[in-house]
Amino acid sequence: MDFSKEEIAPLASIEEWEQDVLQRYPEPHKSKDEFRNYENPQRDTVREFYRLNHTYQTFDFVQSKRAEFLKFDKKEMPIWEAFDFLNTLVDDSDPDIELDQWQHLLQTSEAIRADGHPDWFVLTGLLHDMGKVLCLFGEPQWAVVGDTFPVGCKHSDKIVYPEFFEANPDTKHPIYGTEYGIYEPHCGLDSVYMSWGHDEYLYQMVKDYLPEPALYMIRYHSFYAQHREHAYEHLLNEHDRDMFKWVKLFNPYDLYSKAPVPPDTKALKSYYEDLLAKYLPPTLKF
Ligand SMILES: [Fe+2]
Ligand SMILES: [Fe+2]
Secondary structure (H helix, E strand, O other): OOOOHHHHOOOOOOHHHHHHHHHHOOOOOOOHHHHHHHOOHHHHHHHHHHHHHHHHOOHHHHHHHHHHHOOOOOOEEEHHHHHHHHHOOOOOOOOOOOOOHHHHHHHHHHHHHHOOOOHHHHHHHHHOOHHHHHHHHOOOHHHOOOOOOEOOOOOOOOOOOHHHHHHOHHHHOOOOOOOOOOOOOOOOHHHOOEOOOHHHHHHHHHOOOOOHHHHHHHHHOOOHHHHOOOOOOOOOOHHHHHHHHHHHHHHHHHHHOOOOOOOOHHHHHHHHHHHHHHHOOOEEEO
């Protein structure tokens, strides 16, 4: 499928999606007033972003992206180089974006480290958005970021902007449009296809290297309809419910780790080099 320039990049930068999530789920003790300055023009671009996401993320679209990207034949890079590559994703046109990708990853991992969590949890913080390199392969923003949701069954009205699913052909599909669709009750998320984006892509890239809770955090960190709204309990099994404790634990680090003073990359480099070497091979295939 070919998309126009406007359809590929409805947002000034992919950070707009995260800012929208932050407004939807503000840090509990902070008042909404602090986010008011964000109320205006971005709202329209975020709306358009979700319209495209909800319209085009069909079951078939997901299968085609899996076939295209899970071959991991695009690029092979040392992980440190991959961070640099990801960081070319900065968007200077948006003055509200004060953090680059690398700083977001490092602030997330440092906040997790400061709370004394296991090293693989810290590593998860450092890696969790690496899948956003999809943008650098020319992928539409709505196929890289955005809330994720199961495909192949009915869309929950707890997903943000549910009205935009009207335009998704799966909504009227005789199977995909039903409550369970192609799935069985409590089949477990491992057999559920999620909308395509940076979460599933990175999960598939690192699934052989990290402990299971880390993999759940990576794979489902944008699945707000479940970890915040519990809209897909009917597909989860006992094991998923157990593992989602980790997904919930991870989410505030992702959303709210904004340190007043950015971490000093140089000072931290050797710690993170050792941590990466402990769990991951020297290069990753993208
Ligand atoms: Fe993310
Ligand atoms: Fe993130």
